[in-house]
Amino acid sequence: MALRGYDNNRGFSNNIVVATVAGFLLGIAALFAKLAMAEVSLLIIISPTAWIALLLAIAGFLLMQFALQGYVSKIIPIITGVSILISVITAYIFLAEAISDIKWLGIFLVLAGVFGLTINNEKY
16 A cells, blocks of 8 residues: 555655654754753853754654654654664764663664564555
8 A cells, every 4th residue: 555645665765764864863963962951051042052953853853754654653663763873872972971781782672673673564
């Protein structure tokens, strides 16, 4: 069954790409939001870091809405998994946050779950 005029295969693959970009933007937005929180003061409204976080989050949300025109049960896990992965990796690289072995295991399990949900060829 094609949704909203999409060819089943092409529409779904396009939505996967859009969902991946949306997850990436939301993950980067989380990094900038954390950086903006380090500047906690009454002047956070004029903080460029806070504005970058807001703009990235809005762009990610708009792309997510576009991607949700397809198979929601497969798109949401992609967005969630990618945004979590990007948030953790960027926090590890740029903020020097420690990530324990158990947290890496949790990240791997989330990504395995996302992969498992998206490779199923059954269409809903």
